[in-house]
Amino acid sequence: MDKSKQTLPGTLYIAATPIGNLEDITLRCLRILKEVDLIAAEDTRHTRKLLTHFDIQTPLISYYREKEAERSQQLVQRLLNGESIALVSDAGTPGISDPGAVLVTEARKAGVVVVPLPGASALSTALSAAGLSHPHFLFLGFPPSKKSQRRTLLTSLCNAPYPVVFYESPRRIQSLLSDILSTMGDRQAFWGRELTKLHEDLQAGSVSSLLELASGEKNRGEFVLVIEPGEALKVEGDNLSELLCWYRDNTSMSLKDVSRKLAADLGLSRSKVYQEALAIYQQEKD
DSSP states (O other): OOTTOOSOTTEEEEEOBOSSOGGGSOHHHHHHHHHSSEEEESOHHHHHHHHHHTTOOOOEEEOOGGGHHHHHHHHHHHHHTTOOEEEEOSSBOTTSSSSOHHHHHHHHHTTOEEEEEOOOOHHHHHHHHHTOOOSOOEEOOSOOSSHHHHHHHHHHTTTOSSOEEEEEOTTTHHHHHHHHHHHHOSOEEEEEESTTSTTOEEEEEEHHHHHHHHHSSOOOSOEEEEEOOOOOOOOOOSSHHHHHHHHHHHOOOOHHHHHHHHHHHHTOOHHHHHHHHHHHHHHHHO
C-alpha cells in the first residue's frame, strides 16, 4: 500500500461532484478521486471530462441505474478484495435522485465501510437561495412523468403544511407547473435552474408567473422547483355529498382531482366518488 495515501483499502467513498462550476469541488474530494483504486461513475464519458480537467488518472467503471443491481455485486466483491472505490454521479451527491443507493446498501450489508464526502447538491443550493422561512420541507425528487399519476400526487399535497421541492427536466417543467396551478392553486413558488453555471436563473413568484416564464422561452437545464404551502382549507361537510359540494363551491380543483382526493381521504372507491361527483357537478350546470 502506498503510505502517502490516506484512503483506506476496502472502503466505499460517496463523492459529491460539482453541479456546474468546477471550482465547487472540495479539496478532500479531489484527493480521494486521485487516491482510490477505482471510480464508479453514472456516466464515464461525463466523469472523464471532470477527471481530465483536474489531471486525475484513476480508472473508471460505469455505474448507471439500469445496471445498479448487477454492477453493485461486482463492486462489493472488489471492495471485499481490498480495493477502494469512489462513487460519483454526473453532478451533485450520489443517491439523491441519482444512482447510488443500491451500492451503498449492498456494501453496508457486506460489512464494507462507507464514507460520505459532503459537497455540491442541487437541492441544498436551490434552498439556500429560495429564502424559505419554514423550518421544514418535503423533497420528492422527480415527479411522475405520466399526467394522471402526477396530478394524483399533487392533489395529495394540497394541504401540506411545508414547502414541497421537486426536480424537473426542461422538457416537462411547463406540464408540472400547469398541473400545480390546476390542483394546488396559484401559490408562491421558486425555481433554480442552471445552478452555479454561466446562465444560472433564480426566479421567485406565483406559479402562474413561473408558468408564463417557462412557456415564453426555450428552457434549458434541470430545475429545482420549490412550492410554498397554501392556506389550510377548512373543509366542511358531514358526508360525501356535502364534501363534494364544498369542494365544488370553494376550490378551483377539477372534478377528477376532487374525486381522487376524497376517495383517498375517505377510503372509498374512486369510481363511486367520481359518479356522485359527476351528478353533483352536473346539478350546478342545470
